[in-house]
Amino acid sequence: MQCADAISSRAVIIDTEAVAAPREHQKRVLRNEGDPEQSVEEMLTHEFRHLFMAEKIVAVNKKDAEILKENGFPNVGVLGHMQKALPHSPGWDARRDILFLGAMHDIDSPNVDSLAWFSSQVLPLLDGRLPDDVKFTVCGYINPKVDLKPLTKNPRVNLLGRVPDVGPVYDRHRIFVAPTRFAAGIPYKIHEAAAHGLPIVASSILCEQVGWTPGEDMLSVSTTDPQAFADAIVRLYEDKVLWESIREHELARMRDDHSHQKYLEQLKALLSF
Structure with missing residues (x-):
């Protein structure tokens, strides 16, 4: 310089x-x-x-x-x-479970931090509110130095790891969670989940980054309030009308803001x- x-x-x-x-x-x-x-x-x-x-x-x-x-x-x-919005994807009735997707490159990464916070602070609050067979899937590359085995002690957790094609993973889950506590740039996973018609519960930080309207384009919650985050997950998971409304709004965001x-x-x- x-x-x-x-x-x-x-x-x-x-x-x-x-x-x-x-x-x-x-x-x-x-x-x-x-x-x-x-x-x-x-x-x-x-x-x-x-x-x-x-x-x-x-x-x-x-x-x-x-x-x-x-x-x-x-x-x-x-x-x-x-980011092209898919013209067709499975609806509410054909989907099940909760998805977290992101690469775990090192223990200092935002994804590892958010997963640790979510699994310890939010996931236990879903017990007794969502059926026990509703799984929490963790998908994405995991560096061997990042030990996520303790998560598998929770019977609700499905540690999927890296997959060759994330499309089918997005398509079979009902909601996407992104509890990021520190971030910069574009949260690509938010746009990718939205393009697959998967409604999102995310931290207020990510909602602000993408410039979406909380409660309309996604459910947005502060990561200082685990109970509110759990409440938002249960509400979006169980309310088909809300789920379909969020889905339509996020697909419109993809078509309007991220087209060719x-x-x-x-x-x-x-x-x-």
Whole structure:
């Protein structure tokens, strides 16, 4: 970056991938780690220190774009990703069980943290409220260094691991849970589950990231309230009318916000100087 002055600014577009400071701050607060005196604002200043050279800056969602603008970078565009809503997928009656999907690359990852919180704080609260044979499926790559065997002691847990095709997994489950407690960028699994017509109960952090309407596009709950999270799961799992309403709204989100045409429009806007 010491040669930044020699670079023509009109030739540079910087893709931020994700604004990381809020995620790192959330993690520090949860775990009482890092410098307690360092604010999010200070972390953002450090993260954005090289962006002065860019003619345009790419953010992955509106939330990140707003953060960049608030920190003095008005030259921001949004480019998310394409996600095609499936025209047909199984309905409420043909589905069963609860799905958690995400890669477990290391013990410090958001997925491992959220799974640990959910399995210890929320899953026990479903006993006596959902039938015992309603399973909680955990799907996704598991690094051998990440030990999830203790989860299997709970008879409700189905530790599926990595599969060659996630489509059939999405299609046979009734609801999707994403209890993420710290995150940045695009929660791709939210969009993928929605595209498969699978209604979602997610943390308020993820709902804010995707910019959806709580109670309409998904059920959104703070991860500071395990009881409320359990209540939302039971409600969505058992209420067919609510389930179908959430499903229709999230499929509409996919069609309106993540179509091929929408993506091209965003890309053209970024490349127009």
